[in-house]
Amino acid sequence: MSTNSAHSIVEPSANAKRIAGVLVVAYAIITMIPLFWIFATGTKSPPDSISYPPKILYEPSAEGYCNLFTTRTRQTQEYIESLGEPETLCEDITLRRNMVIAGPSNYVPRFINSLIIAFGSTFCAVFLGTITAYAFSRFKVPFANDLLFFILSTRMMPPIAVAIPIYLMYRELGLSDTKLGMILLYTAVNVSLSVWLLKGFIDEIPREYEEAALIDGYTRLQAFWKVVLPQASTGIAATAIFCLIFAWNEYAFAVLLTSGTAQTAPPFIPTIIGEGGMDWPAVGAGTTIFLVPILVFTVLLRKHLLRGITFGAVRK
Amino acid sequence: MTNSVDNILDRSADRAARATPDGVARRIRGLSDRAVAWLFVSPTIILLLAINIFPLIWTIQLSFTNYRANRPNAEIKDVGLRNYERILTDEDIWLSMQTTAHFVIWTIVLQTVIGFALAYLVDRKFRGHAFWTTVILIPMMLSPAVVGNFWRFLYQPQIGLFNYIIGYVTGTDPSSFQMLGDVDLAPWSIVIVDTWMWTPYVMLICLAGLRSIPDYIYEAAEVDRAGPFRRFWSITLPMALPFIMLAVLFRGIENFKMFDMVILLTGGGPGSLTEVASITLKREAFEAWRTGYSSAFAIILFVAVFGLANIYVKALNRVKER
Numbered sequence: 001m002s003t004n005s006a007h008s009i010v011e012p013s014a015n016a017k018r019i020a021g022v023l024v025v026a027y028a029i030i031t032m033i034p035l036f037w038i039f040a041t042g043t044k045s046p047p048d049s050i051s052y053p054p055k056i057l058y059e060p061s062a063e064g065y066c067n068l069f070t071t072r073t074r075q076t077q078e079y080i081e082s083l084g085e086p087e088t089l090c091e092d093i094t095l096r097r098n099m100v101i102a103g104p105s106n107y108v109p110r111f112i113n114s115l116i117i118a119f120g121s122t123f124c125a126v127f128l129g130t131i132t133a134y135a136f137s138r139f140k141v142p143f144a145n146d147l148l149f150f151i152l153s154t155r156m157m158p159p160i161a162v163a164i165p166i167y168l169m170y171r172e173l174g175l176s177d178t179k180l181g182m183i184l185l186y187t188a189v190n191v192s193l194s195v196w197l198l199k200g201f202i203d204e205i206p207r208e209y210e211e212a213a214l215i216d217g218y219t220r221l222q223a224f225w226k227v228v229l230p231q232a233s234t235g236i237a238a239t240a241i242f243c244l245i246f247a248w249n250e251y252a253f254a255v256l257l258t259s260g261t262a263q264t265a266p267p268f269i270p271t272i273i274g275e276g277g278m279d280w281p282a283v284g285a286g287t288t289i290f291l292v293p294i295l296v297f298t299v300l301l302r303k304h305l306l307r308g309i310t311f312g313a314v315r316k
Numbered sequence: 317m318t319n320s321v322d323n324i325l326d327r328s329a330d331r332a333a334r335a336t337p338d339g340v341a342r343r344i345r346g347l348s349d350r351a352v353a354w355l356f357v358s359p360t361i362i363l364l365l366a367i368n369i370f371p372l373i374w375t376i377q378l379s380f381t382n383y384r385a386n387r388p389n390a391e392i393k394d395v396g397l398r399n400y401e402r403i404l405t406d407e408d409i410w411l412s413m414q415t416t417a418h419f420v421i422w423t424i425v426l427q428t429v430i431g432f433a434l435a436y437l438v439d440r441k442f443r444g445h446a447f448w449t450t451v452i453l454i455p456m457m458l459s460p461a462v463v464g465n466f467w468r469f470l471y472q473p474q475i476g477l478f479n480y481i482i483g484y485v486t487g488t489d490p491s492s493f494q495m496l497g498d499v500d501l502a503p504w505s506i507v508i509v510d511t512w513m514w515t516p517y518v519m520l521i522c523l524a525g526l527r528s529i530p531d532y533i534y535e536a537a538e539v540d541r542a543g544p545f546r547r548f549w550s551i552t553l554p555m556a557l558p559f560i561m562l563a564v565l566f567r568g569i570e571n572f573k574m575f576d577m578v579i580l581l582t583g584g585g586p587g588s589l590t591e592v593a594s595i596t597l598k599r600e601a602f603e604a605w606r607t608g609y610s611s612a613f614a615i616i617l618f619v620a621v622f623g624l625a626n627i628y629v630k631a632l633n634r635v636k637e638r
Contacts (some may be wrong), residue, residue, distance in 0.1 A: 011435075012440045012441065016440055017440050017441065017442040017443075018442065020437040020438070020440035021440075021442030021443065021444070021445070022440050023437050024434065024437050024438055024442070024445070024448050024452070025448055027434060027452065028448050028451045028452050028525075031451075031455060031512060031516075032451065032454075033477070033481075034455075034463070034466070034467065034470060034512065035454065035455070037466075037477050038466055041469070046400065047375060049475075050475045051473050051475070052475055052480075052490075053480055053490075054475065054476075054477050054480050060599075077618075090429070102613075109411070128359055128360045128363065129360070131355075131356035131357075131359070131360075132356055132357050132359075132360040134356055135352070135353045135354075135356035135357045136357070136604060139349055139350070139352070139353035140353075141353055141357055148362070150364075151360070151364065153622065154364060156370045156569055156573075156574040156618070156621045156622055157368075157372075157573075157618055157621075158572070158575070158576060158593070158594050158597065158614070158617055158618070158621070159573065159594070159612070160594045160597045160598050160601065161375070161573055161597060161614030161615075161617055162368075163601075164371075164385075164601050164611055164614060165370075165371030165372070165374040165375045165376060165378070165609060166367070166371055167385065167602075168374070168385060168607075169370075169374070171385075184363075184367060185367060187363065188363050188364060188366075188367035188368060191360055191363060191364065195360065205435055205631065218348065220347060220348075220349055220352045221347060221352065224352075224472075245457060249458070249459035249460065249462075250459075250460070251459065251460070251461030251462075251575075251576035251580075252575045252576055252594075254421060256598075256602060265462075266459050266461045266462050266576075267461070269461075269462050269465060270461070270462075270465040270580055277468070278334065278468075280469050283465070283466065284466070287462050287463075287465075287466055290459070290462055291458055291459075291462070294457050294458055294459075295454065295457075297457070298450070298453060298454055298457045299450060302449075302450050302453070305453065305520060305525055306520050306521065306523075309456075309517060309520065309521075309566070310521060310562065310566065313562060314521060314524045314559065314562065
């Protein structure tokens with residue numbers, strides 16, 4: 001399905017444009033409300049966050065972020081008074097709630113796990129995807145179409161269905177709750193997307209470039225390294241961001257196969273609780289920090305988004 | 317021991333090198349195309365065999381047993397097709413399939429209608445349309461789990477923003493309805509969040525469809541004096557149809573597998589009213605630990621997605637060829 005970039009000379013009238021613009025902007029604003037609320041809740045104090053009616057104007061507070069990064073214990077009035085002046089903003093906020101900071105929370109280690117697992121699996125998936133896609137694009141591989149279809153069909157399995165045997169297998173191999181296990185699993189899931197997308201990108205690079213290099217005495221591997229890779233770099237970068245977003249956002253495998261040392265941020269954030277229920281400002285703060293990288297990537301990716309989300313079925 | 321093996325290998329390599337003519341030797345050093353092809357394809361195949369195919373075969377094998385993962389030492393009995401029989405006659409499973417169907421069908425209907433309408437509007441090319449398109453796309457890139465978790469807060473009856481806005485707009489009391497606790501509303505609460513997240517996905521694909529329609533067709537219609545309504549029904553819609561169908565295929569597969577957003581938003585409740593297939597599967601496999609039984613269910617789900625997707629792709633190809 002190739003698309004045509006030329007567009008209608010039958011230009012829409014000025015009025016039609018105006019109405020369309022107003023409706024689209026209205027939709028965009030409504031769709032942003034939940035996101036705005038996540039950011040806002042993260043900067044509210046707990047009483048402000050659960051006030052009725054919901055507060056749009058409020059005094060910003062760092063309490064959500066403080067609670068996100070620390071664990072606290074409640075202390076007696078006498079003990080609190082016996083302590084000296086608070087040194088940091090977070091200590092001050094905590095003391096006002098009659099509590100003392102007991103130590104750091106698990107958010108930072110979980111976030112680092114997310115980074116290691118997402119980047120590790122992305123590197124592996126893109127590396128394997130690039131060489132496999134090159135082979136499928138340039139050589140006659142026996143059963144190529146069947147193999148490609150098989151690679152794609154692995155994405156149709158519900159993650160929970162995949163998790164049953166993986167859980168048993170990892171238990172036997174000692175890979176449960178390890179970063180290596182998660183990297184291998186995410187690589188296997190992402191490699192299908194990676195091969196499909198990169199095959200599309202590499203198909204578009206004219207073969208003549210490599211053939212010229214081969215005639216100049218390059219070996220096949222040199223031609224791949226020095227001619228094809230630089231040409232495919234945009235496609236590789238776009239593919240990498242897609243793999244990264246999947247691994248970053250993934251929840252089902254993470255919650256079933258990790259519990260502690262290798263747990264990523266998505267299963268951790270919903271477990272942030274304060275005294276008497278969810279600590280919504282802390283959840284808002286944790287969610288905000290978790291979402292920011294993705295916002296940046298979405299803006300970077302916008303030109304390749306269509307291709308990525310359709311497994312390369314639609315190209316622009 | 318290892319030394320002698322190395323020696324033998326070295327010696328045979330030497331002999332091979334001496335026996336090979338010059339040109340071929342260079343090709344081996346540079347690797348033949350065939351060797352490169354295998355070298356490049358095999359790591360991926362090995363990974364997929366280890367992490368996809370082997371577990372799939374294991375699942376099939378387990379589905380014929382009464383194995384329970386929490387009792388690894390218990391005797392494993394071969395129960396034949398009994399797991400499959402029990403699943404297909406289990407009322408709870410059918411209820412969860414109905415819940416899944418409700419979720420999949422309504423999300424597809426809403427996302428297709430709103431997504432196509434948005435694409436149509438964006439295609440009017442008003443000023444700043446590129447910027448606003450990017451803004452609209454943001455929700456679909458976010459983690460369904462993390463965002464689904466936060467929607468639980470938006471849906472709170474007293475303090476939630478969603479209830480407040482709906483109450484404000486309709487004039488009802490925001491605490492008079494519970495999106496997550498009410499039997500009638502809970503199935504819609506997950507449809508709303510999914511529609512919020514994934515409408516941009518359908519929009520993006522529909523937009524590509526609209527932009528693929530060449531101008532001359534519209535110009536010809538202009539010459540034939542076809543009205544705007546006629547143009548929409550006989551040009552725009554049929555020509556964008558393959559793209560719309562593709563979007564429906566991808567959304568259908570994804571939502572059939574839906575787990576993360578729903579488990580965090582409703583946890584399958586109230587009761588088991590929003591328990592979609594993946595949640596039932598998780599309950600059976602990782603809470604009741606009926607591994608054999610849930611393996612059979614996993615296979616049935618996989619066959620269902622695979623079968624439906626294949627039938628659908630055939631229909632899609634027929635539309636494309638028209």
